[in-house]
Amino acid sequence: LPLPFSSKSRDFSLPNSSWNSEMKRLYEHYNSQCEVESEDGEKQKGLWRRLPSYNRSLKYATGGVYLSKLIQSKARLFTRNIKEQGGAAFEYVLFNNEEEQRCVGIFQAGHLLEGPPGNVHGGAIATIIDTVTGTHATLLSGTVMTANLNINYRSPIPLGGTVHIESSLDRKEGRKTFLSCRVTSTDGSKLHTEATGDF
Numbered sequence: 001l002p003l004p005f006s007s008k009s010r011d012f013s014l015p016n017s018s019w020n021s022e023m024k025r026l027y028e029h030y031n032s033q034c035e036v037e038s039e040d041g042e043k044q045k046g047l048w049r050r051l052p053s054y055n056r057s058l059k060y061a062t063g064g065v066y067l068s069k070l071i072q073s074k075a076r077l078f079t080r081n082i083k084e085q086g087g088a089a090f091e092y093v094l095f096n097n098e099e100e101q102r103c104v105g106i107f108q109a110g111h112l113l114e115g116p117p118g119n120v121h122g123g124a125i126a127t128i129i130d131t132v133t134g135t136h137a138t139l140l141s142g143t144v145m146t147a148n149l150n151i152n153y154r155s156p157i158p159l160g161g162t163v164h165i166e167s168s169l170d171r172k173e174g175r176k177t178f179l180s181c182r183v184t185s186t187d188g189s190k191l192h193t194e195a196t197g198d199f
């Protein structure tokens with residue numbers, strides 16, 4: 001997809017000083033399997049593609065009919081709108097595997113996302129699942145809206161920890177796209193959340 005963003009925008013999916021070692025390790029794991037450019041400028045396609053992430057998709061910013069013109073220009077993507085120092089809320093990066101129709105998110109949950117003491121709020125978990133699956137559905141099918149998100153919370157996600165989120169295509173039916181999603185510990189041994197999404 002062509003990126004509807006100004007090249008001057010900050011790409012929030014690049015590593016920053018708030019990322020813990022697990023977040024950085026997983027980032028390197030997937031990033032090292034992305035497209036590489038050799039010294040003579042030849043590009044070698046990778047298995048994964050890192051998806052840049054901005055706080056506003058400017059080209060499509062036509063909504064907000066109930067906002068004043070002044071406030072409209074200040075609208076921001078929910079998951080990228082915290083001005084506080086990095087690491088306070090949603091830190092994440094997405095990688096897409098076009099061939100296998102899989103999209104992976106690495107997510108570090110900051111202290112402002114607390115639900116049950118010491119653990120991540122269920123609404124924040126739903127948000128990051130919607131982000132990963134919604135982006136994946138967009139890559140697979142073009143512009144979409146989430147019609148249905150069904151979430152089973154299996155084990156709490158510790159605040160400050162890093163989890164692995166994987167979205168995979170179940171099927172497409174006409175203009176509908178059905179995805180499944182799993183949130184696990186980074187070594188895959190613990191299942192935190194399972195979800196299905198219809199877009």
Ligand SMILES: CCCCCCCCCCCCCCCC(=O)SCCNC(=O)CCNC(=O)[C@H](O)C(C)(C)COP(=O)(O)OP(=O)(O)OC[C@H]1O[C@@H](n2cnc3c(N)ncnc32)[C@H](O)[C@@H]1OP(=O)(O)O
Pocket residue numbers: 001003051052057130131132134135138139144145146147148176198
């Ligand atoms: C390179 C990088 C690129 C990345 C680029 C992206 C960058 C940035 C990333 C941000 C990533 C965040 C992603 C957030 C994504 C949201 O959070 S979207 C916000 C939440 N969702 C909404 O507000 C949607 C509100 N609902 C609607 O607008 C409408 O109900 C819908 C879903 C569009 C459906 O409307 P419609 O097409 O007019 O509905 P209708 O014709 O009645 O039904 C069509 C079909 O869908 C089915 N359907 C309708 N509603 C439902 C439902 N609720 N459940 C199941 N099936 C349904 C119907 O049964 C029907 O099926 P068939 O009979 O055709 O088999």
